[in-house]
Amino acid sequence: MSDDDFLVNIENLRFDYGDRPVLRGIDMRIPRGRVVAIMGGSGCGKTTLLRLISGQLRPTAGTVRVAGEAISEMSHARLYAFRRRMGMLFQFGALFTDLSVFDNVAFPLREHTDLPEDMIRDLTLMKLQAVGLRGARDLMPSTLSGGMARRVALARAIALDPALIMYDEPFTGLDPISLGVIGQLIRQLNDALGATSIMVTHDVQESLRMVDYIYFISEGRVVAEGRPEDVRDSADPFVHQFVAAKADGPVSYHFPAPDMAAEFLGAAHV
């Protein structure tokens, strides 16, 4: 595959919060038209990575290229032009609490197009129909269940038919049924829109079922990658720990702590 077949190219990406390194050299390529999962433990920098791809943060070193252009070198106007072609599903939905479900989904259309109101209505209802919530158009976000709120946020993220859709932990906090629904939706929407999707998650089973490619991140680096069928019977100890949900392995169960004997026995002497 040539470089053109990849929508997102990440090279030696580093990022520090202050002097605390979070990403220590990530290399990643996201092929066009595919659904790619990025997996890793909580706090390993998955959300940070999505923010770097979408230009909300600037890398400490390295580059993120989307459609061949380095995100961190773009002007504000250029970045906004790119973001019109990106959709992002936030971890907690981030619906506008003062707007109804309908107005939330219509928001990007109203801000970015001069379409007449009846056209906006049709487009909005189509997006809501795609996530199965056309009947919920008049509800306020505060009255929605977690799964419904996530689907509304999804409808809003795809309102402008984005070429790149990013999902931050789309499965967290959902019951098994809603979880399956969201998983299917992500797959269907990607294929129907001809988009490329990046999904950050720690839900292995659901991801193995529906994505085309998986990256594993740990300690700020990509430690393993592969297609679901390869990942499932991978001998790699990290992947094995993750897929089999083992508490201890290459990823330690314990937060780094002083030696146990010294801590407990040492205290007895005082």
Add this chain to the structure above:
Amino acid sequence: MSRVLDMLRFLGGQVIDRVWRLGRASCFFLAVLMKSGAALLRFSLLFREIWFAGVLSLLIILVSGLFVGLVLGLQGYEILQRYGSAQALGTMVALSLLRELGPVVAALLFASRAGSAITAEIGLMKATEQLKAMDMMAVDPVARVVAPRFWGGVISMPILAMLFSTMGILGGWLIGVVFLGVDDGAFWSSMRASVDFRHDVWNGVFKSVIFGVAVSLIAVFEGYYSEPTAEGVSRAITRTVVTSALVILALDFVLTSFMFKGMS
């Protein structure tokens, strides 16, 4: 010795922190002004904020104005009576309200009613990532969320101050003329004779515009830069009310000393 150094360090830190916030607020002010085009052109956005900031503060402003006027009427009558000039009550009530109490008290009320609500709204939008989501949709939150609220406050403030003064004058009239027997004609004619449009009415309106800018800026700034947690937002709301009060009173002194110096 080290206690003294610690003290100095603490004081220095506080000063630097204040100056730094002031600098950041100034930059933010410029950014809001530069991104105000859409807010001022899209009337529906602006109207919602004028409604929110202005109309919701209306009741408290009207009621407070009436009470302040009633008190002014009582106190003014009692003092003026001593010099046998109770018919000047109209002058006293109108000048106190138009020059000082109208703009200042209305601004203090506005800061605690509308300013705190603006800070809370923006702070909560930030804490729940709504501002980030908007930014990700290529909609600038400063232009879409901050600027309309800022201008809504700036436009509402002078109107509210004028309503406050009007209610106050009515309150003074009610006490003076209806209850204490000051002559109705004397009340109004003394007022008309001594209230100068430019010096008194216009200066008062000018003050309230300045207060409107200050309070609205503080409210949007505190909200936008609040720490995105529940405690962070609640601290930001407190800061809006406290800082606004201090800034209003300090600005009032500065403005008054320029406006009314050398007047007899």
